[in-house]
Amino acid sequence: MDKFFDAHKYDSQSKLAVREPKFSWKNIKKSLGKVYAFFYGNPPAIIGGLLLSIVLAGAIFAPALATHDPERRVARPHVAPNAEHVLGSTRSGRDVYSQVLYGARKSLTVALTAGVIAMTIAVLVGVSSGYFGGKIDDRLNFLTNVFLVFPQLPLLIVLAAFLGQVGSLVITVLLGITSWPWGARVIRSQTMAIRNKEFIISAEVMGESKIRIILVEILPNLISIVFGGFLGTVIYAMGAEAGLGILGLGDATEVSWGSMLYWAQTSSSLYTGAWWEMLVPAFALAITGGALALVNMSIDQVSNPKLRTGPHIKLWHKLKKEADKKRGL
Template structure:
């Protein structure tokens, strides 16, 4: 007996390896980007845009709101992207405008997906009358076309600032994401691990947060990127129509002032093309990342050499979790 106790006590205790979580995260990131051109290209483009927006005060040679040259100067060594009709540097404006446009788009996307997750998961998990009422609410919002509704609301409120536009975009952009999340939650609702958690007496809130939401990460993140793309286009559209605050420097307000000054008719194409290209590049980068997430998370789209490594790592992770 004593010998048995001694041998059990003398056994070395296995401690968790330091940096294991970081190593696994690094492998997952590598597997995501390995052989995945859309993810690589989209991430590079988006990183360039984000760096320009974050470090605008360092990269921009001039203030975005001050006249620094003669009107409609073409691109040159002094002004890389030319000047506007009011003599402002377009390169400086597009950097500072990225801050405003991306801030509105990201926060609008967060609001939209927050509502979509709350409504979709609640409807799909609880079912019954809760599902009926939330589904009716979702259908009501789906009936109204979003962009015309935004134009009417913005016109009714007059020229609105970025905060109001963010709230309007977030509150009106959630229904499609809610429908997708509801359908996926209903598919997960009757899985064995959910039923086991309910039998063990776990609270409904813990089941939603710990068991259901981790299985919806790819869908939620993909929906978030889609909401950001939509919000960015809507913000630019409202700004172009003059329904936003024209005194704020954003890509939408740049398009508005370029259209007001008839930049294309006067030959100052750069004043219109620069913000339009910035919108196209950022939207394209987000779309590429969204496409790459679909290829990884959707079994029907899993193609390419990188998927072998991804499936191998996923199988190992599922084995560790006992799935």
């Protein structure tokens, strides 16, 4: 009886207690601690995060950082890098440095938007297929297999050629609706593994709605997989956009890394000695893709116990050695 009154007293006091504001210094310190724990002992996260921050800063602050209008002729054709034009000029006399900054805006916008579209479809299809099962799983799995049969890049080339010279919006939609099957397959497998866990069964027994179970119980356990798939899709979409641009299937009048490569190829920049017109956008693509891949790798190292790094790596290795010793390994 005394325990009952003590528990009741504790509940009353907890209800009357003043809640800590969400934006308190304690919460900010806790968030900064999580960020530090993610980067500490995780070199891919540090290098990838730094490179990606530089690229994003260049894209966001392009109007302030650019020295010339990227669409105007401001120099003689194929001027080598100098003090005024640090990365040289194109055959049409446009500043390459200004173009690569503004091109980052277009290329990253296309890639990020396509990644959001693709992973949204992948999550809807993968979670629905893995959780509900039965006929829903059969139909959605069949749809996923149909999309997996077709090679993505050749399919994109055929669609873009059929539609004619298309703008960035059409390319974004095409990339989004053709890049989701692999993500859906992985999410489906993980959802099927989670579906039989005790906390899911308990939620179903308690009468929780299926929508709530998906949103509250399943999706939080898929965050690392979804984010990893998103970064992979962004890398693919960025490369595919550049590939379509080189083939002349994009809008060559828009300033993007793909259109820069297209005009560099058209003007035979490598053969004429104007290597900067081709190599600068190619280097920008390589740096951005590498940075995204490093960030993706760092997330895997944190979320995957087999690759775990960070401030607890020494303790984790110690416990692993003890477990292996007990098993006679």
